[in-house]
Amino acid sequence: MTFWNILLILVKGAGYTVLVTLASIGAGLAVGLLLAVLSLVRWKTVRLLLAAYTYVFRSIPVLVLLFIVFFGLPGMGIRIPPFFSMVLCLGLVSGAYLAEIFRGAMAAVSRDEITAAEAMGMKRVQIFLYVIWPQMFRMAVPGMTNEFTSILKYTPFAYTVGIPEIMKEAMSLAALTLRGLEIYLAVGILYYLIYKVFVVSFETLEKRFRIPGLAGE
Amino acid sequence: MALIEVQDLVKRFDGKEVLKGVNVLLSEGQSKVVMGASGCGKSTLLKCLNLLVAPTSGRIIFKGEDITRPGVDIHRLRQDIGFVFQHFALYTHLTVEENITLGLRKIRKMKTAAAREKAAFELERVGMFEHRKKYPAHLSGGQKQRAAIVRALAMDPAVLFLDEPTSALDPQMSREVVTVINKLYLDNITMFCVTHDPFLAKYISDSIVFMHEGVIVAEDIAERLFYEHDDPRIRQFYLSVIDHR
Amino acid sequence: MDAFLQDLIHYSPQILAGLKNTLLLMAVMSIAGLAGGIGVFYLTLGKNRLLRWGTERYISFFIGTPLLVHLFLMYYGLPQLGIRLSAFAVAVIGFTLNVSAYNARYLMTAYNGLDKTQIEAARAQGFRFGQTFRLIILPQTLRLSVPSLTNQVIQNLKDTSVAFLIQYPDFFAQMQEIASTNFQFLKTYVAAGLVYLALVSVIVAAARRLERKTALPGLETLDHA
Numbered sequence A: 001m002t003f004w005n006i007l008l009i010l011v012k013g014a015g016y017t018v019l020v021t022l023a024s025i026g027a028g029l030a031v032g033l034l035l036a037v038l039s040l041v042r043w044k045t046v047r048l049l050l051a052a053y054t055y056v057f058r059s060i061p062v063l064v065l066l067f068i069v070f071f072g073l074p075g076m077g078i079r080i081p082p083f084f085s086m087v088l089c090l091g092l093v094s095g096a097y098l099a100e101i102f103r104g105a106m107a108a109v110s111r112d113e114i115t116a117a118e119a120m121g122m123k124r125v126q127i128f129l130y131v132i133w134p135q136m137f138r139m140a141v142p143g144m145t146n147e148f149t150s151i152l153k154y155t156p157f158a159y160t161v162g163i164p165e166i167m168k169e170a171m172s173l174a175a176l177t178l179r180g181l182e183i184y185l186a187v188g189i190l191y192y193l194i195y196k197v198f199v200v201s202f203e204t205l206e207k208r209f210r211i212p213g214l215a216g217e
Numbered sequence B: 001m002a003l004i005e006v007q008d009l010v011k012r013f014d015g016k017e018v019l020k021g022v023n024v025l026l027s028e029g030q031s032k033v034v035m036g037a038s039g040c041g042k043s044t045l046l047k048c049l050n051l052l053v054a055p056t057s058g059r060i061i062f063k064g065e066d067i068t069r070p071g072v073d074i075h076r077l078r079q080d081i082g083f084v085f086q087h088f089a090l091y092t093h094l095t096v097e098e099n100i101t102l103g104l105r106k107i108r109k110m111k112t113a114a115a116r117e118k119a120a121f122e123l124e125r126v127g128m129f130e131h132r133k134k135y136p137a138h139l140s141g142g143q144k145q146r147a148a149i150v151r152a153l154a155m156d157p158a159v160l161f162l163d164e165p166t167s168a169l170d171p172q173m174s175r176e177v178v179t180v181i182n183k184l185y186l187d188n189i190t191m192f193c194v195t196h197d198p199f200l201a202k203y204i205s206d207s208i209v210f211m212h213e214g215v216i217v218a219e220d221i222a223e224r225l226f227y228e229h230d231d232p233r234i235r236q237f238y239l240s241v242i243d244h245r
Numbered sequence C: 001m002d003a004f005l006q007d008l009i010h011y012s013p014q015i016l017a018g019l020k021n022t023l024l025l026m027a028v029m030s031i032a033g034l035a036g037g038i039g040v041f042y043l044t045l046g047k048n049r050l051l052r053w054g055t056e057r058y059i060s061f062f063i064g065t066p067l068l069v070h071l072f073l074m075y076y077g078l079p080q081l082g083i084r085l086s087a088f089a090v091a092v093i094g095f096t097l098n099v100s101a102y103n104a105r106y107l108m109t110a111y112n113g114l115d116k117t118q119i120e121a122a123r124a125q126g127f128r129f130g131q132t133f134r135l136i137i138l139p140q141t142l143r144l145s146v147p148s149l150t151n152q153v154i155q156n157l158k159d160t161s162v163a164f165l166i167q168y169p170d171f172f173a174q175m176q177e178i179a180s181t182n183f184q185f186l187k188t189y190v191a192a193g194l195v196y197l198a199l200v201s202v203i204v205a206a207a208r209r210l211e212r213k214t215a216l217p218g219l220e221t222l223d224h225a
């Protein structure tokens, strides 16, 4: 079996890896945006809850969280399929980080522009949609790229709950052929390629929507 | 005796000739000012002389030794030349005192106490003693530049280079710094100073070198260069800088 | 008393041993990763183009690929070459390579924000590059990177939980063993999560202190509440 064969077999798992990554990015963005918008609420209880959320999900390792969700929750009669367990965990965790990134980007939108929008008689929702959102989204790009990379790198955990992604394929293959060296090297290369594709497509997107004078730090 | 003698100095930055054969002489105890339009190569000349920038060709004789030859100890050379920058370039993480003692301790190998004593003495001379425990972020521009001058002087260099020491300062602070440099001038410190400021030039120079597009086109004392020289390039330059004040 | 609590008490020697292993691994990789990060950062500033390119690739590879792959590659791959390392050794090497890449990245980011005229000033004063690095560049970039570097320590703690996948008997490995004997998966894993939460809190508190202590005027780090 050549290195090339190994790579071809592993590519089969890459589909799942990308799927888990994209679904988790979607979940993370939803959670992150929700939390970021909620952070605009001046209600104390909400703030406290948000802080607690961030604290918890930034402190518990993803793997531990996955085990709680997948192996623990059935004890309470809640059964979540492997794929959704993984996406849920990554969504919850990356949501906590993304919320911070969005909050930072929102804070960076110039106060004057918001005042100007208020002076024009815009409602809060309109101000968010037309003034804050387009700017914060662009400023958040570098942070988001980092976070999405993290998500990609957590996806191998999916093998522990039986999702047939790259790592799972690699382990079966390694058990069969005892050629861990080539196999895991191929896995590394595969992940690196996926990572590069992600980063490059993000950079392209970022360039396409770039506005002079407005850049992420 | 000539401390620095520059012969046919040429510097090219990827094909672009910035210095086109500069000849200049600086004697011990002499103070020379370099003037000229922005981009004519003044900073490059200064940086070539302590090899912060590698010359393309020509000779630089420092204390009788050609420093453009291979095998010259550039660190030793630089330790002998004080350098003051336009934007102060103080070390952000060190107090004024530490900025000064760092070189004394690590290069001159002085003991901390002796280095402090020397720093205190030099700071006193420029009225900065009371600020010695402050960090650069807490100083005004004029104070920063005075600290930077002391940092350079404390090393007892053979010559002090200054690259536009007042141009980042407002007029009030600029005056503080001119006063300090003028004191050095009166103490016969050897200096080589780039500036756009005719006021500074006049009060700290024995003679002024005028540069234009990489060559030295005139050298004279301030009064004659500013008021009597009839080279149109010099006239134009002079008018442009006094306009700015 | 609650049966679950009794279990925890019963297994406490095992849990504590696991905790010790977790903390040991975290400490070793945090310290080695800081040293490694500084070393890699130093290499990125060098004159040699090839070396710089190699260092960039190294950083990019380790940031772009999962930690688990590095661990598996060494743990299951190297024996093929006759090199058999203990789980602890694999974890330390793999984690350190990984953490060094991240730390180097943080230091590089901080370096990009530095006022470079200071470095020219140091050169003009006659400092050698090594001295400039040690006396000027490092004290400033380290200060500016304190939040990122301490966040990395938190990340390190969390990442130790991966080590059980190569049979390192860390805290989480023990908790799993307990769960598989008492079948109290939810309670056991939540308890594990709470322990990580507590440990992170300790690191966060220490990080805050460190940040306050190392801040200097002009070198404060951005507040990241």
Ligand SMILES: Nc1ncnc2c1ncn2[C@@H]1O[C@H](COP(=O)(O)OP(=O)(O)OP(=O)(O)O)[C@@H](O)[C@H]1O
Pocket (backbone or CB within 6 Å): B013, B014, B018, B036, B037, B038, B039, B040, B041, B042, B043, B044, B045
């Ligand atoms: N490292 C470099 N690489 C390429 N070109 C350079 C470099 N340094 C300087 N130059 C160019 O050399 C020319 C002279 O620069 P220099 O800084 O010596 O001018 P200057 O006379 O000091 O100007 P100013 O009064 O604005 O300080 C400029 O056109 C500049 O763009």
Ligand SMILES: [Mg+2]
Pocket (backbone or CB within 6 Å): B042, B043, B044, B163
């Ligand atoms: Mg200049």
